[in-house]
Amino acid sequence: MTIHATIKAASETSPFRSPENMSAIGLIARKEAGEIIVSHRGRAWLLAMVGVLSGFSLLLVGSTELSLLDNAQVVYDMAGIVIALGALLALVVGSDAFAGEHERGSLTPLLLAPVSRHGILAGKIGGQMVAWAVMFILSLPYLWAVGSTGQNLFGAILGLALFGTPVVLAFGLFSMGLGARLGSVRATMMTMLVVLLLAASPLLIGPSLRQSTLGSWFDAVNPFSHAVNALDAMIIDSLGVAAQSIHLVAILAWLFFALAYAVRQTNRLVR
Amino acid sequence: MENTMSITIKHLKLALGSTEILHDVSISVKAGEIYGLLGPNGAGKTTSIAAALGLMPATSGLIRVLGHDPVKDGVELRRRVGVLPDPNGFYDWMTASNYLRFYAGLYGARLSLSDIQKRLSQVGLEPKLGQPIGQFSRGMRQRLGLARALIANPEVLVLDEPTNGLDPRGRREIHDILIGLARDHGVSILLCTHLLDDVERLCSRVGIIVAGRTVAEGAIADLVRTRRGHRHFRLRLDGVSPKAGNREGHVMVLAQEGEWTIVAVDPSVPPEAAWSEILAAGWRVTEIAREGGGLEDLYLDLTDRRAA
Amino acid sequence: MTTHSSKGCSALFAGLLLVATGALPAVAETSTISIAISPATANVASPQMGDRLAFNTVIRNTGDKSIDGLIAWISLVQIDQGKEQPIDLEDWSAHKAISRASLKPGETISTQWPMRLIQSGHYRVVISAVSREGSSLTPSPFADFVVRSKPVVESSRVLPVALGLPLLIGMSFIGWRRRGRDAG
Structure with missing residues (x-):
């Protein structure tokens, strides 16, 4: 069978002429997620992530005298680490989403496929969500292992899903947008790493940050702070999720801003 | 259209x-x-x-x-x-x-x-x-x-x-x-x-x-065909070759390169008319080839002979 | 009322300060407040970390005058040998004190004091009360309890996860690779 005959046969059934192709978004999401899971880079990342959580868990094995509060602190710390790792993953994946494809020359064929820019962006966001879901699911056994006989394990999981997800996605979206603008993975990752270090500083230096005026302002606008403060309230102070609505609103505002930025930069992609 | x-x-x-x-x-x-x-x-x-x-x-x-x-x-x-x-x-x-x-x-x-x-x-x-x-x-x-x-x-x-x-x-x-x-x-x-x-x-x-x-x-x-100033041809002649600078009708001899004579045909006449003139003048032409004038020359001329 | 209360409080604290420093003789007046304490019936017999306990108190005015500005609060101390210390109730209970503007003669206040058991050990609960005009503190009898230890991080749970999950992921990758990438 010649290529011409193949084309003729294919054009008779016209599988390529469907007016709407919503599955393209799903395909791109699957491709992105597949890259994270199937590629060497993705495997290394998942192993590194469980390695960090395993190391943290193993440090606790000898601690038999932990009070419930100490244990809650451990669960809180682990939830914070998972969010930080998730944001780091989103940063790496997001930086590569457009800038990496641009550098490898695979962006142009993708832009030339019959998928809108919004569709491509949605697919890449979907890939990020799958990657985060994998991380989230992998973190559950660890949270259970260190926190199932402590307090507020369910609160920790709920908080991680509710506050961690938009924070991670916001980092991914900012990275995608910046990568689309700069066209360079290295420049995007360097910039976003600095931003992540700054944003995640509440995890590193704790509540002392909030004692200065500048620190309290930073705390008020930093989505990472809102996430860890909400986790603190839910896991350690046993407060309800409804009381954390102000944190959720602040984080969702950042997510919306990040989405708008990514959409704008994706629309401006040339080739 | x-x-x-x-x-x-x-x-x-x-x-x-x-x-x-x-x-x-x-x-x-x-x-x-x-x-x-x-x-x-x-x-x-x-x-x-x-x-x-x-x-x-x-x-x-x-x-x-x-x-x-x-x-x-x-x-x-x-x-x-x-x-x-x-x-x-x-x-x-x-x-x-x-x-x-x-x-x-x-x-x-x-x-x-x-x-x-x-x-x-x-x-x-x-x-x-x-x-x-x-x-x-x-x-x-x-x-x-x-x-x-x-x-x-x-x-x-x-x-x-x-x-x-x-x-x-x-x-x-x-x-x-x-x-x-x-x-x-x-x-x-x-x-x-x-x-x-x-x-x-x-x-x-x-x-x-x-x-x-x-x-x-x-x-x-x-x-x-329509490229101006590029009506150069190579002729293989039997017998004595005309010297560079000689002119016969609408054909100007430009150079001798071994057994080839390089000529330019006046753009005002089609090459076929020029060949009739030189044959009538006794030139014994055994082969005619276009001197350059293909796509490559066209391209090089139009791109000012810069590297493609 | 506010002014009166403020003056009363000032006098009380000044008196306490003077008693504490020994400037005045510490003569305890007979209190007209009585406090009875008992564990809630729902309490587990042998509680462990994470369980919740509650203690019921009945505060009664045993005198013939109203008691104004009554405040009662819960205190918790650890009494394990070598670990004797007051416990910061911050994390144990959100129900730390009650107050009443006036308690008539013979009138009672029934209160339940819930708490969540955070750390193992031997503990003692005492409810104390003072009034605005009174010159001494009225404690309840002690209510002791023991909190059994509960290992919050069990190696039998942590080790399989911490060692098994990286191994599982590594092996699954090898398996996928062997299965070939064209599948699916």
Whole structure:
């Protein structure tokens, strides 16, 4: 069978002429997620992530005298680490989403496929969500292992899903947008790493940050702070999720801003 | 006239920031023809293609591809156009079949593994089972890119350096595929290449872009024929050769190169009339060949003999 | 009322300060407040970390005058040998004190004091009360309880996860690779 005959046969059934192709978004999401899971880079990342959580868990094995509060602190710390790792993953994946494809020359064929820019962006966001879901699911056994006989394990999981997800996605979206603008993975990752270090500083230096005026302002606008403060309230102070609505609103505002930025930069992609 | 055109670009201007890249580009690709787009590096060929495909917005001018405005109807247009860009990157961790399946899916099609294997073998690509694209040679990647461009049975094919990295046999195979697509299936092909051999073999018409402007467009034969000041020929003469500077009718002897006599024919007469004059004058001509004057000379002249 | 209360408080604190520093003789007046304490019936017999306990108190005015400005609060101390210390109730209970503007003669206040058991050990609960005009503190009898230890991080749970999950992921990758990438 010649290529011409193949084309003729294919054009008779016209599988390529469907007016709407919503599955393209799903395909791109699957491709992105597949890259994270199937590629060497993705495997290394998942192993590194469980390695960090395993190391943290193993440090606790000898601690038999932990009070419930100490244990809650451990669960809180682990939830914070998972969010930080998730944001780091989103940063790496997001930086590569457009800038990496641009550098490898695979962006142009993708832009030339019959998928809108919004569709491509949605697919890449979907890939990020799958990657985060994998991380989230992998973190559950660890949270259970260190926190199932402590307090507020369910609160920790709920908080991680509710506050961690938009924070991670916001980092991914900012990275995608910046990568689309700069066209360079290295420049995007360097910039976003600095931003992540700054944003995640509440995890590193704790509540002392909030004692200065500048620190309290930073705390008020930093989505990472809102996430860890909400986790603190839910896991350690046993407060309800409804009381954390102000944190959720602040984080969702950042997510919306990040989405708008990514959409704008994706629309401006040339080739 | 424009109804028969698959691609029409008229007086295209395009700027990136404050820098104007394209000043005045006009090309027109007819339905079912293979059109060569030529020009030196940085002339604006790839940018013109990007504008034609809606990847870069034009500052002014008209662009229509299959009747679509590429900016307004981008998604619908891209459904009908196959493109092999340069550079042509892949997802190196994927296999060729997964890659084609992915792209077919973007066009809304689900191809079976056997369909994909056929597509691959028809561009001469038969990778090992499970071999990731990262292990492909440059030629294999080029063939895979062509298979991807053809995955949706396009009405228009835009190829940027399609035979890069292919050996002579591979080039010939790709040529045959392209000729077949244009001749048998009416696919319009816009071929952007530095390889003038490819253009001479494949294309009926060309456009030459220099520094963001179209400096020539039309059938290759017409462009070569009407090129001013380039009516030079080599004559093999039997007997005594005339000296350089001699003139016979509308024929001026320019030089002697071994057994060849280089002459210029006055543009005011067709070469056939000039040959009649010198034969009548007793020149014993055994062979006539065009001195240069082919596509390469045309290209070099129009691009100011800069490196292509 | 506010002014009066403020003056009363000031006098009380000044008196306490003077008692504490020994400037005045510490003569305890007979209190007209009595406090009875008992564990809630729902309490588990042998509680462990994470369980909740509650203690019921009945505060009665045993005098013939109203008691104004009554405040009662809960105190918790750890009494393990070598670990004797007051416990910061911050994390144990949000129900730390009650107050009543006036308690008539014979009137009672019934209160339940819930708490969540955070740390193992031997503990003692005492409810104390003072009034605005009174000159001494009235404590309840002690209510002791023991909190059994509960290992919150068990190696039998942590080790399989911490060692098994990386191993599982590594092996699954090898398995996928062997299965070939064209599948699916």
